[in-house]
Amino acid sequence: MGATAVTGMNLDLHVMCPKIILMLFFYIENTNEYAFKDSFLALIPFYIYSIVYFAMIAVLKWWRDIYNIMNYLPAPAAIVVMYAFAFLLTFSLRLARNH
Numbered sequence: 136m137g138a139t140a141v142t143g144m145n146l147d148l149h150v151m152c153p154k155i156i157l158m159l160f161f162y163i164e165n166t167n168e169y170a171f172k173d174s175f176l177a178l179i180p181f182y183i184y185s186i187v188y189f190a191m192i193a194v195l196k197w198w199r200d201i202y203n204i205m206n207y208l209p210a211p212a213a214i215v216v217m218y219a220f221a222f223l224l225t226f227s228l229r230l231a232r233n234h
Contacts (some may be wrong), residue, residue, distance in 0.1 A: 157228075161232060
């Protein structure tokens, strides 16, 4: 399920870049405490990507679904699951960072 999301060129995008960003977030950028509002602002690139992603896969069918989300869930449920995961991850990182 979604193996093509972490192979080839996508390995850097989905594995290496997040590791580097998390290291910077926890070890370098450690002087500020992040507010609840900051979590929503940090997700702006995700909001844009999710709109483009679902438009290209569910509506226009111009991209292949490398995450295989639409193979297992209808589009509305997939949107809810992706946003729930993004919010959970973002708020968990904020709490861990502020702790």
